[in-house]
Amino acid sequence: MEQLQSSKPLHPLVSLASTIVVLAVGLFYAKHSLFFVYILGFILIYSAFGFGKTAVKALLVFIPVSAVFGLFSFLFQQDFNIALQMAGRVILFGVSALPMVTLPPINLTRALAGLGVPRILTLGMLISIRFVPVVAAEVRRVREAMRTRGVRGSFYRAFVIPVMIRLMNISDTMALSLETRAFSTGKEPVSVYEPVTFKLRDFLYCLVLVMAISSWVVFV
Amino acid sequence: MSLEKKRSHEKMVISKMIGIYCKGNKHDRKGKKLCSSCSLLEDYSYKRIEKCPYMETKTFCSNCKTHCYKADMREKMRTVMRYSGPRLILHHPILLIKHGYYSRKGKRRIKIMRLERFKIKDIAFLAIMAALLFLTSAVGMPLMTISLFGLRNMAMAIFYGLFATLALMRVAKPGALSLLGFFNGAILIMFSPVMFITMVASAIIAEVIALLIFRSYENKKAVITAAGLMMPLSLPFTVLFSVIMNGDPLSVVLEGDLFIILTSLGTVVLSYLGVILGLKIGKELRKAGKL
Numbered sequence: 349m350e351q352l353q354s355s356k357p358l359h360p361l362v363s364l365a366s367t368i369v370v371l372a373v374g375l376f377y378a379k380h381s382l383f384f385v386y387i388l389g390f391i392l393i394y395s396a397f398g399f400g401k402t403a404v405k406a407l408l409v410f411i412p413v414s415a416v417f418g419l420f421s422f423l424f425q426q427d428f429n430i431a432l433q434m435a436g437r438v439i440l441f442g443v444s445a446l447p448m449v450t451l452p453p454i455n456l457t458r459a460l461a462g463l464g465v466p467r468i469l470t471l472g473m474l475i476s477i478r479f480v481p482v483v484a485a486e487v488r489r490v491r492e493a494m495r496t497r498g499v500r501g502s503f504y505r506a507f508v509i510p511v512m513i514r515l516m517n518i519s520d521t522m523a524l525s526l527e528t529r530a531f532s533t534g535k536e537p538v539s540v541y542e543p544v545t546f547k548l549r550d551f552l553y554c555l556v557l558v559m560a561i562s563s564w565v566v567f568v
Numbered sequence: 569m570s571l572e573k574k575r576s577h578e579k580m581v582i583s584k585m586i587g588i589y590c591k592g593n594k595h596d597r598k599g600k601k602l603c604s605s606c607s608l609l610e611d612y613s614y615k616r617i618e619k620c621p622y623m624e625t626k627t628f629c630s631n632c633k634t635h636c637y638k639a640d641m642r643e644k645m646r647t648v649m650r651y652s653g654p655r656l657i658l659h660h661p662i663l664l665i666k667h668g669y670y671s672r673k674g675k676r677r678i679k680i681m682r683l684e685r686f687k688i689k690d691i692a693f694l695a696i697m698a699a700l701l702f703l704t705s706a707v708g709m710p711l712m713t714i715s716l717f718g719l720r721n722m723a724m725a726i727f728y729g730l731f732a733t734l735a736l737m738r739v740a741k742p743g744a745l746s747l748l749g750f751f752n753g754a755i756l757i758m759f760s761p762v763m764f765i766t767m768v769a770s771a772i773i774a775e776v777i778a779l780l781i782f783r784s785y786e787n788k789k790a791v792i793t794a795a796g797l798m799m800p801l802s803l804p805f806t807v808l809f810s811v812i813m814n815g816d817p818l819s820v821v822l823e824g825d826l827f828i829i830l831t832s833l834g835t836v837v838l839s840y841l842g843v844i845l846g847l848k849i850g851k852e853l854r855k856a857g858k859l
Contacts, residue, residue, distance in 0.1 A: 368761045441760065448757065468686055472747060473754040475695035476702075480755060483699045512734070512849060516858045519696045523689035533686050 354450035356398050359550040360459040363447035366557055371444035373561055375437065382568055383436050387443055393560060394446050397553055402450050403443070410442035453477040459544040468533045475522070486514050571624060575617055581663060582613045585652040588659055592651060609644050612637075686747070690739040697735045698751035701727060717810070718803055718831030725799040725835045729842020730849070732795035737850040738859050740785035745775040745794050762809050770801040792843050799839045803832060
C-alpha cells in the first residue's frame with residue numbers, strides 16, 4: 349500500500365467523501381451501458397490531480413482481478429452482461445478507493461485528531477492500518493518455520509497457537525514502547541505537529557467532483 | 569430536590585421502615601413511639617444521614633461505596649431492611665416503587681463508574697486483532713463473484729467469531745467489541761466505506777445486546793453472545809446495501825430461498841464455531857500466561 353501513496357494527497361475528509369460518492373453513484377449505475385465511461389472519466393479526473401501513476405498501478409492489479417471475477421461470474425451465471433457488470437464493479441471498487449489508498453494513514457489520523465476525535469480511536473486506527481503488513485509477515489514467518497521443520501498436519505498446534513503468541517508478544521512490546529514514548533489514552537492535551545489543512549487543490553477537486561457527478565446524473 | 573428536603577425524605581423513609589419492623593416484631597412500644605432499641609437505631613441513622621457527604625448525588629445506602637455504619641448498627645439496620653422492605657408494599661407502595669427505581673439507577677451508575685479506561689495495551693491488542701481480521705477476511709473476496717446473499721458473510725464468520733472472542737477474553741471491557749469493529753472498519757474504509765459502516769454497526773449492536781443482557785463481560789456468556797452475534801448481525805446490512813447501492817429489488821437480493829436460509833444459518837453456525845475455537849485457543853493462551 350505504501351507504494352501507492354501519493355506525495356501530494358488530498359485532504360483526508362475530501363478523499364473519504366470522494367470514495368463514498370464515486371462508489372455509491374457508480375454502483376447505482378453499474379447496469380448502465382455507459383458504466384465504463386463513468387470509470388474512465390474518474391480515472392481522467394484522478395490523473396489531472398496527480399494520481400495518474402497510482403491509477404495505472406491500481407488498474408494493472410484490478411483489471412486482471414476483474415477479469416478473473418468476470419470469468420467466475422460467467423461460469424456461475426452463464427450471462428455475459430452480468431459477468432461484464434461484475435468486472436466493472438471490481439474496477440470501480442479499485443478506482444473509487446484511489447484517493448483513500450493514496451492517502452498516508454498518518455494524514456487521516458492527523459485530520460481526525462484535528463477534528464477532536466478521541467486519541468483512543470486515532471491511535472488504534474493508525475496501528476491497525478500500519479500493522480497489516482507486519483501481521484502478514486509474521487503469519488508468513490510462522491508458516492515458513494512450520495515448513496522448515498517439516499511439520500505437516502497439526503495446523504492448530506504448529507500454526508495457530510504460535511501465530512497468536514507472536515502477535516500477543518508484538519502487541520505487548522508495542523504497547524510498552526508507546527507508553528515509554530508517553531502515549532496515553534487519557535484526555536491530556538496533545539499536539540498535532542503537522543495539522544492537515546484544507547487547501548485550494550482540495551477545493552478544486554471538490555468542485556470538479558460535484559460537477560462531474562451532477563452532470564452524470566443529469567445527462568445519463 | 570433540595571439537600572435539606574432530601575435529608576428529611578431519607579429520615580422519613582428510615583423512620584417508616586424502623587416503625588414497620590418495631591411494630592411487626594411486637595417490641596415494647598410506648599403508644600406510637602418506638603422501643604428503646606429501635607429508637608437508638610433511628611437516632612443513629614439520623615446522625616449518619618446528617619453527616620452523609622454524598623447526600624447530593626446518593627440514591628440509597630445499599631448503593632453507597634462507603635460503609636459508614638458501625639458493624640453492630642449495620643447488622644441491625646440490615647435486619648430491619650430485610651423485614652420491612654417486602655412489607656413496605658402494604659404500607660407505602662409508592663415509596664417501594666421509588667426505592668426500586670433509585671436502587672437500579674444507582675447500581676447502574678456504579679457500573680458505569682467502574683468502566684475501566686482502555687489502556688494503551690488494550691488498544692494495541694485490539695488494533696492488531698483488527699489487522700488480523702482484515703487479512704483473514706480476504707478469503708471472502710473471491711466469493712464476490714457469486715451473487716448469492718450471505719455467502720461472503722458465511723465465509724468470514726468463523727474468523728470474526730474467533731478473533732472477536734480472543735479480543736474480548738483479553739480486553740473484557742465494555743466497548744471493546746465496538747472498538748474492534750471500528751479498527752477493522754478503519755482498514756476497510758480505505759477500500760469500501762460500505763464495509764466500514766457494516767462492520768462498525770454490527771459490532772456496536774452485538775455489543776449492546778450482550779451488555780444489555782449480561783451488563784459486563786465478567787460472564788463468559790456475554791463474550792460468547794457478543795462475539796457470536798457480530799457477523800450474523802452484518803447480514804441485514806448486506807441486504808440493505810444491496811438494495812440501496814446496487815439498485816437490486818429486495819426480491820432479487822433474496823432470491824433462492826433455500827440458499828438464503830442455508831447461508832444465513834451457516835453464518836450463525838460458523839460464527840459460533842469460531843467462538844468455540846476462540847475459547848479453546850484462549851484457554852491455551854491463558855495457560856501460557858498470555859491472556
